[in-house]
Amino acid sequence: MDEFGKSLKVSYQLNLTTGVTPLSHAIYHLHMIIFWICIGIGIVVFSFLFYAIIYHRKSKGAKAAQFHTHFRLEMAWSIIPFIILALMAIPATKVLIQIRNTDKPDLTIKITGFQWKWKYEYLDSGIQFFSNTTTPFAQIHGSQPKDQDYLLTVDHPLVIPIHKKVRFLVTSNDVIHSWWVPDFGTKQDAIPGFIIEAWTRVNKPGTYHGRCAELCGMNHAYMPIVVEALTEKDFAAWVIQQKTGVAPPATSPAVISSEKNKALPVENKSETTSLASIMQKGQQIFNTTCAVCHQLTGEGLPPTFPALKGSPIATGPVEQHIHRVAFGKPGTAMQAFKDQLTDEEIAAVITYERNAWGNNKGDIVMPADVAAIKAKG
Amino acid sequence: MTQNHKSMLALISRWLFTTNHKDIGTLYLILSGIMFFIGGIMAMMIRIQLYRPGITFIDPNFYNQLVTLHGLIMIFGAIMPAFVGLANWMIPLMIGAPDMALPRLNNWSFWILPFAFLILLSTLFLPGAAPNFGWTMYTPLSTTYGPPSTDFLIAAIHLLGISSIIGAINIIATIINLRTPSMTYMKMPLFVWSWFITAFLLIIAMPVLAGVVTMMLFDRHFGTSFFNAAGGGDPVLYQHLFWFFGHPEVYIMILPGFGIISEIIPTFSRKKIFGYTFMVLAIASIAFLSFIVWAHHMFTTGMALSAQIIFMYTTMLIAVPTGVKVFNWVATLFRGAITFETPMLFAIAFVILFSIGGFSGLMLAVVPADYQYQDTYFVVAHFHYVLVTGALFSIMAAIYYWLPKWTGHYYNETLGQLHFWITVVAVNVTFFPMHFLGLAGMPRRIADYPLQYTDFNQIISIGAFVLGLAQIIFLYNIIRTIFYGKKATSRVWEGAQGLEWSIASPAPYHTFQT
Numbered sequence: 001m002d003e004f005g006k007s008l009k010v011s012y013q014l015n016l017t018t019g020v021t022p023l024s025h026a027i028y029h030l031h032m033i034i035f036w037i038c039i040g041i042g043i044v045v046f047s048f049l050f051y052a053i054i055y056h057r058k059s060k061g062a063k064a065a066q067f068h069t070h071f072r073l074e075m076a077w078s079i080i081p082f083i084i085l086a087l088m089a090i091p092a093t094k095v096l097i098q099i100r101n102t103d104k105p106d107l108t109i110k111i112t113g114f115q116w117k118w119k120y121e122y123l124d125s126g127i128q129f130f131s132n133t134t135t136p137f138a139q140i141h142g143s144q145p146k147d148q149d150y151l152l153t154v155d156h157p158l159v160i161p162i163h164k165k166v167r168f169l170v171t172s173n174d175v176i177h178s179w180w181v182p183d184f185g186t187k188q189d190a191i192p193g194f195i196i197e198a199w200t201r202v203n204k205p206g207t208y209h210g211r212c213a214e215l216c217g218m219n220h221a222y223m224p225i226v227v228e229a230l231t232e233k234d235f236a237a238w239v240i241q242q243k244t245g246v247a248p249p250a251t252s253p254a255v256i257s258s259e260k261n262k263a264l265p266v267e268n269k270s271e272t273t274s275l276a277s278i279m280q281k282g283q284q285i286f287n288t289t290c291a292v293c294h295q296l297t298g299e300g301l302p303p304t305f306p307a308l309k310g311s312p313i314a315t316g317p318v319e320q321h322i323h324r325v326a327f328g329k330p331g332t333a334m335q336a337f338k339d340q341l342t343d344e345e346i347a348a349v350i351t352y353e354r355n356a357w358g359n360n361k362g363d364i365v366m367p368a369d370v371a372a373i374k375a376k377g
Numbered sequence: 378m379t380q381n382h383k384s385m386l387a388l389i390s391r392w393l394f395t396t397n398h399k400d401i402g403t404l405y406l407i408l409s410g411i412m413f414f415i416g417g418i419m420a421m422m423i424r425i426q427l428y429r430p431g432i433t434f435i436d437p438n439f440y441n442q443l444v445t446l447h448g449l450i451m452i453f454g455a456i457m458p459a460f461v462g463l464a465n466w467m468i469p470l471m472i473g474a475p476d477m478a479l480p481r482l483n484n485w486s487f488w489i490l491p492f493a494f495l496i497l498l499s500t501l502f503l504p505g506a507a508p509n510f511g512w513t514m515y516t517p518l519s520t521t522y523g524p525p526s527t528d529f530l531i532a533a534i535h536l537l538g539i540s541s542i543i544g545a546i547n548i549i550a551t552i553i554n555l556r557t558p559s560m561t562y563m564k565m566p567l568f569v570w571s572w573f574i575t576a577f578l579l580i581i582a583m584p585v586l587a588g589v590v591t592m593m594l595f596d597r598h599f600g601t602s603f604f605n606a607a608g609g610g611d612p613v614l615y616q617h618l619f620w621f622f623g624h625p626e627v628y629i630m631i632l633p634g635f636g637i638i639s640e641i642i643p644t645f646s647r648k649k650i651f652g653y654t655f656m657v658l659a660i661a662s663i664a665f666l667s668f669i670v671w672a673h674h675m676f677t678t679g680m681a682l683s684a685q686i687i688f689m690y691t692t693m694l695i696a697v698p699t700g701v702k703v704f705n706w707v708a709t710l711f712r713g714a715i716t717f718e719t720p721m722l723f724a725i726a727f728v729i730l731f732s733i734g735g736f737s738g739l740m741l742a743v744v745p746a747d748y749q750y751q752d753t754y755f756v757v758a759h760f761h762y763v764l765v766t767g768a769l770f771s772i773m774a775a776i777y778y779w780l781p782k783w784t785g786h787y788y789n790e791t792l793g794q795l796h797f798w799i800t801v802v803a804v805n806v807t808f809f810p811m812h813f814l815g816l817a818g819m820p821r822r823i824a825d826y827p828l829q830y831t832d833f834n835q836i837i838s839i840g841a842f843v844l845g846l847a848q849i850i851f852l853y854n855i856i857r858t859i860f861y862g863k864k865a866t867s868r869v870w871e872g873a874q875g876l877e878w879s880i881a882s883p884a885p886y887h888t889f890q891t
Binding site for chain 2: 012013014015016017023024026027030031034035037038041042045046048049051052053056057058059062063064065066067068069070073074077078081082085088089092093095096097099100139140141142146148149150151152170174175176178180182185186187188189191192193194196197209210211212213214215216217218219220221222224301302303304331332333
C-alpha cells in the first residue's frame with residue numbers, strides 16, 4: 001500500500017460505465033455491439049493469420065502455392081463488411097437522433113466554462129454559482145498525503161432533479177472546454193461565443209463525477225465536475241434554500257471551501273478592519289482562487305501569468321488593483337471576479353496581495369471601496 | 378588551409394550540395410532518427426510525470442508544452458521524413474530510374490527541414506512558454522491565449538509544408554516520367570503506388586494547413602477574427618480547416634506503410650501479393666475517403682445532426698477498403714512458405730496491431746459511442762496503435778528489409794529479433810491499458826489525475842520506458858551494420874522480387890544510368 005491507497009473499487013475499471021441515464025444506457029449497448037463485431041471479425045481474420053503462421057512455415061517444409069487474385073472472394077470481403085456496417089449504422093443513427101433531441105425540457109441550466117472552473121446558471125429559477133476544485137495545493141504538490149477523493153471534489157456541485165429532462169446550454173468564457181459526465185453519456189464542447197444544447201435525464205439519485213475533456217490551458221486537469229442528482233422533493237427544498245439567500249451547501253469536506261462559505265459573507269464588517277485577520281482570509285481566497293496562475297509565491301509564471309510580487313498593479317494605485325480584480329483583463333486568463341467573489345472577499349484578497357511577498361503597502365481595502373469601483377464600472 | 382580543413386569542407390559540401398537520391402534518402406532517415414529520439418525523450422518525460430498523481434516531476438504548463446512538441450516532432454519530424462527518406466532511396470531503384478526527376482529541388486526539400494526543426498525546438502528556450510496547446514493548435518487557446526512562441530511554430534509549419542509539397546511534386550514527377558519503359562502503372566510495386574497516391578494527398582492537404590496557420594497568425598497580430606466569435610468568427614471553423622488537412626495527414630502517415638508491408642509479406646511468404654488490383658484500388662479509395670471524413674474528429678463540437686450522420690457513415694465506410702488490405706495480406710500469407718526474419722516479424726505485428734487500431738477506429742466512428750470516447754485515453758490508445766504499431770512498425774520493417782541493400786551488409790539477426798520482441802511486448806504494455814483508462818473516464822492531455830487511474834498509469838509508464846530503451850538496440854544494430862556484418866548478396870532475401878534487388882549490394886552511387 002503506498003501513499004495513495006489502492007482500496008478504491010473503481011481501480012482497474014476495464015469497461016465503459018453503463019451510467020444512469022437512458023442515453024448512457026443506449027450508448028453502452030452500442031459500444032458493446034460494435035465491440036463484439038470487432039471481436040468477431042478479429043477472431044476470423046486472426047485465425048487465418050495464425051493458421052498460416054503456424055502451419056505454412058518454410059521450416060515445416062511448406063511449399064508456397066502460387067494462387068492469387070480471386071475476383072469473387074475479393075468482392076465478398078468488400079461487400080460483407082459493408083453490410084455489417086450498414087446494419088450497425090441503423091441503431092447508431094437512432095441513438096444519435098435521441099442525443100440531439102433537446103425538445104421539451106423540464107429545466108434549463110446554462111453551463112459556462114472558465115479557465116479553470118465551471119459556472120452554472122439555472123435559467124428557470126435564477127440561481128447561479130461557480131464551481132471550483134477544492135483539492136488543496138499541498139496535496140497536488142505532494143507536501144500533504146492525497147485524499148481518496150483527490151481531484152474529485154468541488155465547492156459547489158451542480159444540483160439537478162432526477163426523472164426530469166434537464167437541458168444544458170453549454171458555452172465558454174475564454175477557451176474551448178468540454179463538459180463531460182461519463183455516467184450521463186453527456187459530453188459537450190464549450191465553445192466561446194456559441195451556445196450549444198445537450199440534455200440528460202438521470203434516473204438514480206447520487207453524486208456523479210466528470211472532468212473537462214478538452215485541453216484548455218495549464219490547469220486543464222484541475223477543473224472537475226461534480227453533479228448531485230436529488231429526488232424531486234429534495235431538489236425543490238434545495239431551490240428554496242438557494243433562493244432564500246443561504247449559500248449552497250458545500251458537499252466537499254475540504255476545510256477551505258466550507259470556511260469560505262460560512263465565514264466570509266456573514267462576517268461583521270467592523271471586525272474586518274484588523275489587518276491580520278483580513279490577511280488570513282485574503283490568503284485563503286488567494287490560495288484557492290488566484291494561486292493556480294499567480295502561484296503561492298506571488299511570482300506567477302510570466303509572461304502568461306504575471307507576477308504580483310512587486311508588480312505595478314499590486315504596488316500601484318489601489319483603485320487600479322480593485323478594477324483589475326473586479327473586471328479582469330479581456331483576452332487573458334484574468335477573469336472578472338466581480339460576480340465570482342463577494343465584495344468582502346475581493347477586499348480581503350486585494351489586501352493580501354498588497355501586503356504579502358514583501359509588497360508591504362500597508363493598505364487595508366474595505367468592501368465599500370470595492371463596491372464603489374464596481375458601481376463606477 | 379590545412380588538409381583537415383579541406384577534407385572537412387569537402388565532407389560538408391558533399392552532403393550539403395548533394396543531389397543524389399540515395400544521399401538525400403540517407404539524410405532524411407538520419408534526421409528522422411534524431412527526431413524520433415528527441416520525441417521519445419519527451420514521451421518519457423510525460424510518462425514520468427504521469428507515473429503517479431500529483432505534480433511530481435514537471436509542472437502542468439511544461440507538461441502541455443511536452444505534449445504539444447511530442448506530437449509535432451513525432452508526426453512531422455520522425456514519421457513523415459522517414460517515409461520520404463524511404464521514397465527517395467527506393468522509388469528510383471524500384472522503377473529503374475537513375476535518380477529523382479528534380480534533383481536540386483530534392484536537395485532543397487531536405488535542407489529546409491533541419492532549419493524548420495531548429496525553429497520549432499528553439500521555442501523551448503524562448504522567454505515564456507513553448508507552444509502549449511496540443512499539436513492540434515485549437516483556437517482560441519493558440520491565438521488569443523497562445524504564448525509568443527506560437528509565431529515560431531507557425532513559421533516552422535510553413536517551412537515543413539513547403540518541404541513536403543516540393544517533396545511530393547518530385548515523387549509524382551519521378552513516378553510519371555522516369556519509369557523503365559516496360560513498367561506500366563499496373564506493374565508498379567505497391568510501395569511505389571502507395572507513395573504515388575500519398576504524394577497527391579500531400580499536395581492537396583498541406584496548403585490547407587499553411588492557410589489555416591496563416592489565419593491564426595492574422596488573428597494573433599493583424600486584427601482579423603477568423604476564429605474569434607467576438608469579431609464575428611468561429612473557433613470551430615479552425616477545427617474544420619485543421620482537420621481537412623489533419624485527416625488526409627493521418628493517411629499520409631499510413632499509406633506508405635501499407636506499401637512497405639505489401640512488399641515484405643510476399644517476399645517472406647515466397648508468394649505473390651494476393652489481389653494486386655484490389656490493393657491499388659483500396660489505397661485510392663482510402664485516399665478519396667480521407668477528404669470526406671474530417672469532421673469525425675469534432676463530433677462533440679455541436680455541429681448539425683445531419684453533418685454528424687453523414688460523417689459517421691463516410692467514416693464507417695473507410696473500414697471497407699482497410700479491411701480489403703488486411704484480408705489481402707492474410708491471403709498472401711496463406712499457403713505461403715513463410716520465414717520469420719526481423720522485417721517479416723514487424724510486418725506480421727503490423728497486420729495484427731494495426732488491425733486493433735482499426736477496430737478502435739471503427740468504434741470511434743459510432744457517433745453516440747464517440748461522445749464517451751472523444752478526448753479520452755481511448756483515443757490516445759487508438760492513434761498510438763495506428764501510428765506506432767502501424768506507421769512506425771512499417772518504417773522499422775522497411776529499414777531492416779532494405780538496410781542490406783543500402784549498406785551491403787546483413788544486420789545482426791539476433792539483435793534484430795531481440796529488438797522486435799522487446800518492442801512488441803512493450804508497445805502493448807504501453808498502449809493497450811490506455812483503452813481501459815479512456816473507457817474509465819480519464820481525459821487525454823491531463824498532467825494529473827484522480828487516484829483511481831494510478832495503477833494503469835504506472836503499468837503504462839513502465840512499458841513506455843522499456844519501449845524507449847529497446848530502441849537503443851535498434852540504433853546500435855543499424856550503426857553496426859554500416860561497418861560490419863555478413864556481406865549481402867544483390868538479392869538479399871531468398872523470395873525478393875523487383876528491380877531494386879537486381880543491382881549490387883550496396884547499391885552503387887549511380888544506378889540505372891542510360
